[in-house]
Amino acid sequence: MQKRYFPITIVTAILFLIAVGGYFTPTSSEDPPVRVLLENKGGKVILDHADHVQAMDQDCAACHHTSGKDPNPPACTQCHVKKFDQAFIVGHQEAIDDKHCLSCHHAKATIDNFSHEDHKTEYTDSCQACHHDPSIEPVPQACSNCHMDGSNSVPNLRDAAHGRCTDCHEDLYQEGLKGCTNCHVRDQSPDPAAEPQACTSCHTVQVEQLVPTSMNAFHGQCRGCHEKTGSGPFDDESCKQCHMQ
Incomplete structure (x- = not known):
């Protein structure tokens, strides 16, 4: 009877020794991550x-x-x-x-x-700088709205605003956005880049869309300044461009 189980005992002992030996054998260190x-x-x-x-x-x-x-x-x-x-x-x-x-x-x-707190601190006066809906959309606009794709460096506020505004306004002006004083206050400081104004200085009314229609923009913004002076690119004769006599 003992002879019958002897081979099984030997095989079991060998397997046990192999297992124990493998456990105590030092393993090669993993390759460091690339x-x-x-x-x-x-x-x-x-x-x-x-x-x-x-x-x-x-x-x-x-x-x-x-x-x-x-x-x-x-x-x-x-x-x-x-x-x-x-x-x-x-x-x-x-x-x-x-x-x-x-x-x-x-x-x-x-x-x-993306840090919402940092952007909130930077744009304290106008959530619409990123959220175009007055109810404040839960998801902000694409980063490329201000941080233009293909930029050679991290854009400063001036470059970001110029890139973003001209994206909307370039179809109104053949040569791009004109009139620096629309955003920059005219002053006598040595630095020609005066503090830019908030978007709300022109876009005064909260609407469903930040970009107004041509009619509302013309009546509310352009005529608001030019109807008193009767000069500049939008004088009294400009009405004929839209209104029939």
């Missing part, structure tokens, strides 16, 4: 881990100070500049070709970092 997706306020940034490993001569301890597997990579500011001021922005744009933004900035992941 790229790591980092979160920051300006959008998710792709850290090229392979490039950093090469730059540090494969000295992992230069960035990772623990021997265990730390899921959180060290902060970029451990080696790079900590203050993201105007000087950093300019230097960053000059050092890197704008065509290669996507080598670091993940286009499809950036929207998660």
Whole structure:
């Protein structure tokens, strides 16, 4: 009877030893990731881990100070500049070709970092700068409404407003939007770019659509200034363009 179960006992013992041996055998370390997706306020940034490993001569301890597997990579500011001021922005744009933004900035992941609070603080006087419906749409307009696609850099408020306004108004003017004083107050300061006015300085009434019809725009905006002076591009004779005598 014992001889009958002896081979089974031997096989079981061998399998047990193999299993125990495999458990205690050191496993080879996993290959380091090629790229790591980092979160920051300006959008998710792709850290090229392979490039950093090469730059540090494969000295992992230069960035990772623990021997265990730390899921959180060290902060970029451990080696790079900590203050993201105007000087950093300019230097960053000059050092890197704008065509290669996507080598670091993940286009499809950036929207998660949109800060409504920051935009609310920036545009305290006019929610309609982003939300065109007076009831305030739950979803803001596309970022490209102000931050135009194909820009060589992050646009300032002037460039954003110029790009956005001319998108709507260029069909009214063959050569584009004319009349800087429509938005800029005429003054004697050395800086010709005076403070731009809010959209509501021209678009005074909340309507279902921010962009008014040609008739309402002409009567409410153009004639509001020109009917008293009788001069400029919209004088009394301009009525004949729409109204029959």
